[in-house]
Amino acid sequence: MEQEDTVVLYPAPGIGHIVSMVELAKLLQTHSYSIIILLSTGFLDHPSVDAYVHRISTSHPYISFHRLPHIAPTTTTTVSFAAKGFNFIKRNTPNVATTLAKISKSTSTTIKAFITDLFCFSVTETTSSMGIPVYYFFASGAAGLAIVSYFPKLHEETNVSFKDMVGVEVRVPGNAPLKAVNMPQPMLDRDDSAYWDMLYLGTHLGEASGVVVNTFPELEPLAVNAVAGGACFADAKEAPPVFYIGPLIAEPQLSDVTTESKQCLSWLDQQPSRSVVYLCFGSRGSFSVSQLREIANGLEKSGHSFLWVVKRPTQDEKTKQIHDTTTTTTTMDFDLSSVLPSGFIERTKDRGLVVSSWAPQVEVLSRGSVAAFVSHCGWNSVLEGVVAGVPMVAWPLYAEQHVNMHVMVGEMKVAVAVEQREEDGFVSGEEVEKRVREVMESEEIRERSLKLKEMALAAVGEFGSSKTALANLVQSWTTHV
Incomplete structure (x- = not known):
């Protein structure tokens, strides 16, 4: 039996993260890959997710969804919403590992790459040990990626939580000056576990085979150039390859509008x-x-x-x-x-x-x-x-x-x-x-x-920057041994 080249995707919980990753799946499908998308259950679930998954499964037969077992999110009120999310994702790691192992053992499938949402970074250690190339997918833009990459340096520069730094501006390469209190939410409070999760992510970003970003260089040239030049990383040599393949946006949902x-x-x-x-x-x-x-x-x-x-x-x-x-x-x-x-x-x-x-x-x-x-x-x-x-x-x-x-x-x-x-x-x-x-x-x-x-429109056109980046991404899997 001829083996099928498969790419496994793992979005973070929430319809916004799922939709942009499904759009990525549609692009990969055009390069003759079959796609398996792993979906967690128990955090940010919504009836609209089920309806959406059903519609995509019906219209795109080469995209299949695998529901991971239900896990109840933590109910403690002493941690932030982001910390609850990270905790939920970490507790899903054994289920992800088991599922990937099962797919890998299939005689009909070869996993060419595993693309996980940036916020699901806790699964990367397990998947890397299986010899599968691991890529991060960042559902936000290059400016946000620059901040995640630069976060370890910001952490070293102060011992105070950003939420308490009223009147202070934070400067990150590729970004406009940002009020410290307006830093991305998971980074605001050193007493919250989400802060340390983000710090770990920023520190280990370079260990991924690459980062796929939902933007295009012409949209955010300052951040794209800062990331490319290594200015956002403690060691420019450790910066991962970055593939800008956006804009990925949802298709019109004319079939099931209320x-x-x-x-x-x-x-x-x-x-x-x-x-x-x-x-x-x-x-x-x-x-x-x-x-x-x-x-x-x-x-x-x-x-x-x-x-x-x-x-x-x-x-x-x-x-x-x-x-x-x-x-x-x-x-x-x-x-x-x-x-x-x-x-x-x-x-x-x-x-x-x-x-x-x-x-x-x-x-x-x-x-x-x-x-x-x-x-x-x-x-x-x-x-x-x-x-x-x-x-x-x-x-x-x-x-x-x-x-x-x-x-x-x-x-x-x-x-x-x-x-x-x-x-x-x-x-x-x-x-x-x-x-x-x-x-x-x-x-x-x-x-x-x-x-x-x-x-x-030009970026996703035939000779556009996003089309080229996607081709380079796919090419990297064919050369991976």
């Missing part, structure tokens, strides 16, 4: 060209009721049409994300009219549409009526905005989103940033109104957004 989503797209199709501001803050981003009301006031006073995705509000002013994603958040969970200003929906019904929980974002951004995108700066959303050529308002909430915001505003020049209150990130209605007006009226940002869209 009735509410169809109504939302139909509403957009009835609006004038470039007239609508779209507001959405990712799969987990959310706000307190008081912040939602400020956004509503700002939108109403801006005078512009809007499509706004509102998630179940958080209870705490400082919390900007929903951690429990195990249930489908629907209008049954909260009453939209009760969390927005009295009469707001009625007063704005001729120019605004508020939907609860979710909208088909790729499809929304492709509509000609959408003129601007107010985003939490999650990397998938950034890339979706870039590929659609839509100007953005950057409103970072958590993770590495402040890093992304600086790239969007300072380097890409496709966004304006909201000014957030130092102590809790609160944004006033006046600020929302100001930034919405600014991005809607800026021809310069619009022209730059369209130019970046062309660059993104």
